[in-house]
Amino acid sequence: MAKSKRGKIVLAYSGGLDTSVAIRWLNETYDLDVVCVCVQMGAATRDLEASRKKAIKIGAVESILIDGQQDFVDYFVWPSLQADALYEGQYPMATSLGRPLIAKYMVDVARKTNAVAVAHGATGKGNDQVRMEIGCRTLNPKLKIVAPLREWTMTRDQEIDYAAEHGIPVEATKKSPFSIDENIWGRSVECGMLEDPWNEMPKGPYTWTVEPDEAPAKPKYITITFEQGIPVALDGRKMGGIALIKTLNEIAGKHGVGRIDMMENRLVGIKSRETYEAPAAVVLHTAHRALQSLTMSKDQVRFKYYVATLYADLVYNGLWYTALHQDLMAYVRSSQRCVSGDVRMKLYKGSATKAGVKSDVSLYAKSLATYDIGDTFDHKAAEGFIKLYGLSAQTQALLQKDALGVRDIKTSVVPPTRKY
Numbered sequence: 001m002a003k004s005k006r007g008k009i010v011l012a013y014s015g016g017l018d019t020s021v022a023i024r025w026l027n028e029t030y031d032l033d034v035v036c037v038c039v040q041m042g043a044a045t046r047d048l049e050a051s052r053k054k055a056i057k058i059g060a061v062e063s064i065l066i067d068g069q070q071d072f073v074d075y076f077v078w079p080s081l082q083a084d085a086l087y088e089g090q091y092p093m094a095t096s097l098g099r100p101l102i103a104k105y106m107v108d109v110a111r112k113t114n115a116v117a118v119a120h121g122a123t124g125k126g127n128d129q130v131r132m133e134i135g136c137r138t139l140n141p142k143l144k145i146v147a148p149l150r151e152w153t154m155t156r157d158q159e160i161d162y163a164a165e166h167g168i169p170v171e172a173t174k175k176s177p178f179s180i181d182e183n184i185w186g187r188s189v190e191c192g193m194l195e196d197p198w199n200e201m202p203k204g205p206y207t208w209t210v211e212p213d214e215a216p217a218k219p220k221y222i223t224i225t226f227e228q229g230i231p232v233a234l235d236g237r238k239m240g241g242i243a244l245i246k247t248l249n250e251i252a253g254k255h256g257v258g259r260i261d262m263m264e265n266r267l268v269g270i271k272s273r274e275t276y277e278a279p280a281a282v283v284l285h286t287a288h289r290a291l292q293s294l295t296m297s298k299d300q301v302r303f304k305y306y307v308a309t310l311y312a313d314l315v316y317n318g319l320w321y322t323a324l325h326q327d328l329m330a331y332v333r334s335s336q337r338c339v340s341g342d343v344r345m346k347l348y349k350g351s352a353t354k355a356g357v358k359s360d361v362s363l364y365a366k367s368l369a370t371y372d373i374g375d376t377f378d379h380k381a382a383e384g385f386i387k388l389y390g391l392s393a394q395t396q397a398l399l400q401k402d403a404l405g406v407r408d409i410k411t412s413v414v415p416p417t418r419k420y
């Protein structure tokens with residue numbers, strides 16, 4: 001290990017071109033020694049032990065590989081599933097959930113190594129810079145934060161030249177035009193030809209899911225068991241979270257399930273075209289909601305979805321380490337006390353649908369719902385109920401007859417323009 005009297009900076013290191021160049025750039029620009037942190041969160045494609053070693057070759061004084069998969073699943077993924085957290089109704093937030101955990105590790109390593117600053121490889125246009133920096137600021141406001149990609153003016157080609165001049169190994173000079181981030185909960189793919197929203201996603205960039213129309217012609221049925229909103233078994237087999245998610249990514253991916261293609265509103269004001277592959281997340285969110293619809297009251301479900309939107313925005317916007325997050329989570333946890341049971345899911349050519357659901361604490365009372373014999377519903381009570389439930393509407397329709405115009409088919413939709 002190189003010895004030096006310089007101060008240290010902790011860099012969240014991915015092994016890619018940007019953060020590799022950043023090691024030497026931080027040495028030169030800030031006269032700081034670089035300690036790299038590589039975080040394993042279940043990304044399937046990158047050899048992070050190789051990245052860890054590469055950082056040392058480039059000039060880091062220390063390089064640490066942290067296996068964050070268990071923390072990620074236990075404290076980030078499962079709570080977000082219990083919360084039904086889908087940003088703008090669709091995105092399960094693999095990337096958004098990973099960033100605050102990376103920030104936590106950066107701050108921990110900074111403390112252990114007496115570093116004065118932290119750095120990351122996020123650009124100035126995205127959400128990731130916000131998540132990592134607010135994460136670091138809330139966990140240790142004394143640390144300085146450097147975002148090399150916001151400071152340097154190098155283009156990609158200039159970065160490649162810089163790497164050559166500094167003896168930094170660069171795997172491929174011809175980079176895929178897509179920007180990809182992945183962890184166990186999903187894969188985010190953006191940029192390239194996707195920047196035109198009219199362009200359909202080509203086959204190439206998706207690697208976890210098959211084309212839905214090339215998926216098996218026979219549907220696959222699986223059963224997921226939940227205990228208080230957390231999946232604990234697959235087809236009756238008890239499984240830890242990491243294994244369950246990885247298995248489900250594979251099974252559902254084979255059936256083309258988990259593709260998301262959306263126009264997304266970034267926190268920094270940019271509307272952007274984002275595509276995701278999240279087979280396990282899509283199946284589990286769908287199954288979780290199905291189980292909640294069986295085990296939660298109407299009012300609980302309605303309130304829950306209101307909280308889910310708030311919670312997803314909060315996570316997406318990088319406010320993980322906040323009091324409001326804890327408050328919302330306290331509600332979410334409480335709401336899950338009866339969300340236990342089995343959901344049978346059908347995976348078929350890109351779709352994951354609920355085939356069946358059951359629970360020991362189900363709120364479904366067949367004797368109330370049935371149209372067959374054994375009906376216990378009090379039909380006579382319905383008459384009085386309707387009278388009172390509709391009383392306000394009936395009274396208003398009568399007393400404001402002309403202003404409302406609800407008795408005419410046209411003005412029942414758009415009221416008459418006459419002023420009162």
Ligand code: ARG
Nearest residue numbers: 095096127179180181188274
């Ligand atoms: N739009 C997503 C988010 O903000 C994904 C970002 C992906 N990041 C990346 N480096 N490609 O969470």
